[in-house]
Amino acid sequence: MSRRVPPALLVPALVATALSLAPVAYLVVRAAERPDAALGVLLRPRTAELALRSLGLAATVTAACLVVGVSLAWLVVRTDLPGRRVWGALAALPLAVPSYVAAYTWIAAFPDISGFWGSVLVLTLCTYPYVYLPVAAALSRLDPALEEVSLSLGRGRAAVVLRQLRPSAAAGALLVAMYALAEFGAVSIMRFDVFTTQIYTSYRAAFDRTPAAVLGLVLVVVTFVVVLAEARTRGRAAYALRGTPARRRVAVRTWKAPVLAWAGLVAALAVGFPLVSIGFWLVTGTSRGLDLDTLASATAATLGVSGAGALLTAALAVPVGVLAARHRGGLARFVERAAYVAHALPGIVIALSLVFFAVRYAYPIYQQWPLLVLAYAVLFLPAAVGAVRASVLQSPPVLEEVARSLGQSATGALRRVTLPLALPGVLAGTALVFLTAMKELPATLLLRPTGADTLATRLWTETGSGSYAAAAPYAALLMVLAAVPGFMLGRRET
Amino acid sequence: MSGLKVAGIVKAFSGTPVLRGAAMEVADGDLAAVLGPSGCGKTTLLRIVAGFERADAGSVLIGGAEVGHLPPEKRRVGVVPQDAALFPHLSVARNVGFGLPRGSRERIAECLELVGLDGYGRRMPYELSGGQQQRVALARALAPRPGVVLLDEPFNALDRSLRTSVRDDVRAALKAAGATAVMVTHDQEEALSMADTVAVMREGEIVQQGDPVRLYSAPADVGVAAFVGEAVVLDGVSADGTVTCALGTLPTSPTSPTSPTFGTAPATGSLPALDTLPALDTSPATGRRGAGRVVVRPEQLLLSAGGEATVERVEYYGHDAAVTVRLPCGTPVRARTRGDVPHRPGDKVTVRVDGSVLFYGEIVR
Numbered sequence: 010m011s012r013r014v015p016p017a018l019l020v021p022a023l024v025a026t027a028l029s030l031a032p033v034a035y036l037v038v039r040a041a042e043r044p045d046a047a048l049g050v051l052l053r054p055r056t057a058e059l060a061l062r063s064l065g066l067a068a069t070v071t072a073a074c075l076v077v078g079v080s081l082a083w084l085v086v087r088t089d090l091p092g093r094r095v096w097g098a099l100a101a102l103p104l105a106v107p108s109y110v111a112a113y114t115w116i117a118a119f120p121d122i123s124g125f126w127g128s129v130l131v132l133t134l135c136t137y138p139y140v141y142l143p144v145a146a147a148l149s150r151l152d153p154a155l156e157e158v159s160l161s162l163g164r165g166r167a168a169v170v171l172r173q174l175r176p177s178a179a180a181g182a183l184l185v186a187m188y189a190l191a192e193f194g195a196v197s198i199m200r201f202d203v204f205t206t207q208i209y210t211s212y213r214a215a216f217d218r219t220p221a222a223v224l225g226l227v228l229v230v231v232t233f234v235v236v237l238a239e240a241r242t243r244g245r246a247a248y249a250l251r252g253t254p255a256r257r258r259v260a261v262r263t264w265k266a267p268v269l270a271w272a273g274l275v276a277a278l279a280v281g282f283p284l285v286s287i288g289f290w291l292v293t294g295t296s297r298g299l300d301l302d303t304l305a306s307a308t309a310a311t312l313g314v315s316g317a318g319a320l321l322t323a324a325l326a327v328p329v330g331v332l333a334a335r336h337r338g339g340l341a342r343f344v345e346r347a348a349y350v351a352h353a354l355p356g357i358v359i360a361l362s363l364v365f366f367a368v369r370y371a372y373p374i375y376q377q378w379p380l381l382v383l384a385y386a387v388l389f390l391p392a393a394v395g396a397v398r399a400s401v402l403q404s405p406p407v408l409e410e411v412a413r414s415l416g417q418s419a420t421g422a423l424r425r426v427t428l429p430l431a432l433p434g435v436l437a438g439t440a441l442v443f444l445t446a447m448k449e450l451p452a453t454l455l456l457r458p459t460g461a462d463t464l465a466t467r468l469w470t471e472t473g474s475g476s477y478a479a480a481a482p483y484a485a486l487l488m489v490l491a492a493v494p495g496f497m498l499g500r501r502e503t
Numbered sequence: 504m505s506g507l508k509v510a511g512i513v514k515a516f517s518g519t520p521v522l523r524g525a526a527m528e529v530a531d532g533d534l535a536a537v538l539g540p541s542g543c544g545k546t547t548l549l550r551i552v553a554g555f556e557r558a559d560a561g562s563v564l565i566g567g568a569e570v571g572h573l574p575p576e577k578r579r580v581g582v583v584p585q586d587a588a589l590f591p592h593l594s595v596a597r598n599v600g601f602g603l604p605r606g607s608r609e610r611i612a613e614c615l616e617l618v619g620l621d622g623y624g625r626r627m628p629y630e631l632s633g634g635q636q637q638r639v640a641l642a643r644a645l646a647p648r649p650g651v652v653l654l655d656e657p658f659n660a661l662d663r664s665l666r667t668s669v670r671d672d673v674r675a676a677l678k679a680a681g682a683t684a685v686m687v688t689h690d691q692e693e694a695l696s697m698a699d700t701v702a703v704m705r706e707g708e709i710v711q712q713g714d715p716v717r718l719y720s721a722p723a724d725v726g727v728a729a730f731v732g733e734a735v736v737l738d739g740v741s742a743d744g745t746v747t748c749a750l751g752t753l754p755t756s757p758t759s760p761t762s763p764t765f766g767t768a769p770a771t772g773s774l775p776a777l778d779t780l781p782a783l784d785t786s787p788a789t790g791r792r793g794a795g796r797v798v799v800r801p802e803q804l805l806l807s808a809g810g811e812a813t814v815e816r817v818e819y820y821g822h823d824a825a826v827t828v829r830l831p832c833g834t835p836v837r838a839r840t841r842g843d844v845p846h847r848p849g850d851k852v853t854v855r856v857d858g859s860v861l862f863y864g865e866i867v868r
Contacts, residue, residue, distance in 0.1 A: 408590060415601050
């Protein structure tokens with residue numbers, strides 16, 4: 010395709026780029042303004058302690074997710090476990106449970122669970138599908154001949170299977186680790202102090218916000234180190250995945266009872282328990298009366314700000330996605346990569362930098378809805394750009410060329426051919442952003458107008474003050490909202 | 504409608520030259536074929552004419568006006584891509600009307616009729632067969648009355664059985680519209696049977712352009728001779744209108760050109776200046792003395808029973824057959840004969856040459 014980018018694409022794409030890069034840039038500027046103070050925060054023993062706590066949590070959760078995810082994937086895909094299809098569907102379901110909702114259900118039932126192990130439990134149950142899904146997919150495509158060769162050479166099955174699963178398991182583990190590092194809601198409900206919660210506290214408590222900025226930067230650095238480490242362990246071996254070969258399943262035989270118990274336990278803890286707990290508190294709460302006004306205003310605020318966020322995100326994602334799909338060269342690559350930077354940034358860091366930014370340069374929108382809408386756009390731009398790019402790639406460039414030869418300008422060809430064809434994908438991506446934004450907690454908590462609430466902040470506040478029954482309707486609504494994208498995606502695949 | 508002239512087109516992709524001064528000319532209303540092996544740069548040449556790529560050097564003239572600096576939408580060039588590339592979200596009628604102002608219903612109907620698809624306007628592209636899609640793509644390209652229509656291997660995606668009939672339809676529609684057209688193909692049969700003029704492309708250059716008959720009977724060099732049809736190539740020594748080779752002493756073709764010629768130059772006398780044409784490596788020379796190469800077409804070789812040559816292999820194709828014969832000097836040659844060939848491997852035969860042969864004074868690639 011042509012190297013020249015039409016201005017109708019370039020200008021909005023550059024705006025999106027600026028918006029995506031602004032948070033990190035601003036944190037750096039902010040910390041550099043007072044280097045002494047920044048260095049002081051950095052060298053405090055407390056900072057090292059927080060780093061250890063965050064990394065320890067991420068490492069433990071990742072290890073636990075690998076055990077749960079790989080074992081379930083192997084049982085579902087490669088054994089004759091009774092009820093495999095049901096277990097398979099159940100295993101992916103926890104993705105629909107927002108982690109802070111899960112944390113709420115656990116702490117409401119067992120107040121003593123708070124702390125490190127409570128956080129590990131909740132995060133593992135919510136994020137093991139990130140390992141389960143890619144590993145199950147890789148297992149079902151694995152060539153059984155490799156296993157048979159290994160068996161015939163006396164090396165057993167596990168050696169070759171585990172080696173072949175490494176890339177998919179590592180990719181899943183990376184997602185889990187990043188999720189755990191960035192997690193705010195669940196750990197704060199579990200009252201386990203890590204980087205994110207400390208950033209929030211020092212932002213709220215102190216007049217001097219340099220510590221928050223420095224901690225945010227450290228968290229960004231830690232996250233990038235994890236990403237780089239994962240890329241290095243991937244190694245250079247080639248991984249042969251073929252079509253879907255016919256295979257014999259491994260018989261579970263005498264292991265049937267313990268294996269069934271394991272699959273059942275995971276499903277019960279990850280899906281069953283939150284539902285039962287919410288149901289219990291919902292019944293307890295409604296018998297005591299329901300504050301419908303607050304619920305209605307929180308729902309309205311959630312729908313409004315998430316809708317605006319989704320629209321802005323889509324408006325920015327379309328030019329970036331088209332650029333990424335249709336143009337090569339340094340500029341297009343830079344714009345696309347910049348949009349993905351936010352992917353590795355914890356929500357609380359993005360929110361924090363936007364606060365700093367608004368206080369100094371855009372005071373009128375400080376603690377107003379527009380700032381939160383902007384934060385959603387930065388946070389969810391990666392997901393939306395991915396959706397736009399994929400759907401634009403589905404319409405072949407030759408169609409644009411034909412449109413050009415029939416008298417359309419580059420922009421006209423985009424408007425009359427490529428965008429109409431990409432529209433379903435763009436709409437699906439926008440809907441996904443909308444639903445994800447409704448569940449967003451840390452940025453919403455920092456950036457919402459004073460006194461205003463969304464479903465997520467309301468749940469967080471009520472849980473924090475021990476009003477578990479009052480929190481139940483919010484948890485129930487959030488669970489329903491979270492189930493929608495899973496339902497949509499499921500329908501698409503069939 | 505108007506003629507097309509490209510001259511001195513140079514194009515490199517990240518340092519790798521793809522076109523090295525390609526030049527050709529198509530008269531108003533003619534159908535030209537650019538014939539070349541895959542990777543020779545013919546599609547790139549087409550994309551440069553369409554404006555999808557910019558040439559590093561050279562000029563593109565449509566109706567005598569330079570268009571090399573214009574974006575595609577300003578060039579009035581219609582395009583028929585390899586797989587039709589109909590807009591999948593638009594009906595056939597809206598596809599054809601894409602390049603027309605709103606409400607051009609009559610022109611749409613006219614164009615659909617031109618390609619034999621009247622009444623198909625309401626269908627969606629996925630409801631059409633491959634051949635029908637290709638014809639809609641042609642109607643869409645013709646609708647805005649472009650100066651030139653470009654077809655990029657338009658029959659590649661079609662079944663062999665369908666190809667012949669779609670070829671006829673496309674040629675008829677182009678002729679009925681009076682369109683100047685350039686078609687890219689690697690299929691010499693397609694090029695020779697459809698086009699008014701054929702340009703042979705090799706390694707980024709047009710090595711010869713001419714009408715099909717002339718191209719086949721008087722190729723510019725051995726390479727072109729072998730590319731536009733099957734050829735038996737032998738060493739030979741020429742003297743006074745004859746050449747002596749393994750097949751005996753044979754008359755050389757009186758039609759062999761003595762200089763690089765663009766065979767069907769437009770009758771108006773707008774023959775491209777020679778200095779804008781690519782230099783040819785060599786040219787067949789009549790009456791030139793010396794050692795060189797002889798090109799004989801397999802269908803010129805006539806076999807009769809009894810003689811010094813030995814039949815090695817018979818490939819039977821039904822309508823004809825290819826017989827490989829080893830000459831007494833040890834050189835194998837391939838002859839085309841009727842299908843009911845009486846010879847069997849091991850038979851002794853005599854090989855005779857019908858008509859005159861081509862002689863090239865120098866050995867070329």
